[in-house]
Amino acid sequence: MSANSVLLDFSLDPTRISDEVSRKDIVKQCKEHLEKYLPGLKITYDMLTDDGYLCMLTAPGAIVTTIRFFNQGLITINIEYYRAECEAPKVSFEQTRELENNLVQKLKLNHGQSLPTLQRGPLTKYFPTADERVIEYDIDKVLYDKRSDFQKIQIVHSKSLGNMLVLDELQNIAEADLIYTETLMRRGVENYKDKEICILGGGDGALLYELLKESPKHVLMLEIDELVMQACNKYMNSICGDVLERRKAENYEIIVGDCMVYLSKYIKEKRKFDYVFGDLTDIPISDTPTGEIWEFIRSILESSFQVLKPGGKFMTHGNGVSCPESLQMYEEQLAKLSPKVSFTKCSAFVPSFMEEWVFYQVQREMDGAVNV
Template sequence: MSYLENGWFHEIHHYMDLGISLALEIDEVLYQEKSEYQDIQVYRSKKFGNVLVLDGLIQCTELDEFTYQEMIANLPLYSHPNPKKVLVIGGGDGGVLREVTKHPLVEEVVLCELDEKVIEVSKRFLPKMAMGFSHPKVKICIKDGIKYLEQTDNQFDIIINDCTDPVGPGLGLYSKKFYEQMQKVLKEDGILCSQGESQWFDHELLKDMLDFCKTIFPDVAYAYAPMPTYLGGQIGFILCSKNKDVKLGEPIRYLSEGELDAYELSYYNSDIHKSAFCLPQFSKRRLGL
């Protein structure tokens, strides 16, 4: 649940007997509307810039969005030897597109987004993220990701599943059937990277997902990164490879300082890539890794 009160936006979650809340101080409500699929709000906060909220859950803020976007894009891109064709499922804010199109080997990016209104709102209120939509490598498909996978004849080197939390329109993106469909659309050496919730609070869901991913893919791994404005202060990533010889925790190409500057990367680098897969012992036990 979430609510706005006395100039503060509150996002509240309950996990079994544990309750946790995140609050951001708000200057102004910039946008509020219910689309065909979900409630969409944009707030201007005092310290975190503009904030996109879907169905009461913070999706991104201008201050810290780069961490999530750079990691979910570059972990798979720099694990693949030649990522020419990329599918992004979700990602209506444009941040993942922005990062994927920086990659020199990528030739085509297809973005499949269910809710066109999210794209419109992001272009208006999150222009530094939505710049990805204008890139010539990008093709936009307004469609349910599940239906797209069922109907497409395309094959991809990389799939980035930039899904929302498992509520509302995002619920089906956490099923075994959906991961089986993504596996079929990947090329023989393809890599999948999905938003992976919190190792602190979602370990039961993640354990189930990682277990069924291991029955579909020969190599499965979990990584994470800090995110100040996500509940729990971090976000995870599920990575799956159809090529058992790929080491998901080891970048296949290392970026120089010049490349890091040229690609305007603020969080991701080759050392971060490796360290993101170093899990605390409690997570290894909980997740079966």
């Protein structure tokens, strides 16, 4: 079940909108063409607005259509109705395209565009890219949907990506995303044999599972959200194996708790690691590097380097290549660390993100890393 929205937009000479006779003629012809697909359509309300004109029409079946004129030379047509799961669409995409072409030709409009029907409801199909563009996914069912003390947790099934973890309505990792984990850990580049590793976050278990294949001495994972691990253990074990089930073995341990609390503890104990992974929040999209998330990122960086051995590395994910300003701000934060650090970075196309993602490897400058 879903609320379906059919969206069309057109551009034209602004003088045709400001002229009342012309505007009424456009509404009349739009209504006539819409009636071919929406029988019984009638005008129920119209009004002048500060930026143009709005006309509302209704049709049997609780179909509501709005035609809105913007003085700058834009017309939008929105058709909205409720669609049951077994019900055919009231207006197909083919009909929408036909309607668009007919209106452009009949009304001699400059430009027309129609979008596939947006479906809104309990089955979320739309997630944003890093720079806040909308992508529609081929999601056909929700497997898990709960809210923990920290976030909203969903696991959904995608026909092309497999099961996918969604946190606070942002895609995190899917069964098709091995490239994400392998790029984060730089498989084939970094040597983890006999190393001591700390993962901050990583509740899906994928990073821990893949690192254990590299024969480390010990991996410690600090994850705050128990429900994330329970959900991924049940529905995402193709990427996490049984590590979230067992929680502890000779070469790894998962601790449920705030990673900042444990980092402070390890700093006092002078405990050291060869690698620290920041598998937590992405670099924020913001105008300036201020606010709670940026403060958290700075705290994680500062604390992580206090528990790294000489020559140790901090490994983390950044954001999409479509967000160069935010990536630059993160690199500026790295430049402010003391003692000084150097970094390398790489990127990979992540299937469930549907975009290129940037990953960072950071270490003390004296260790010879080069900024690239």
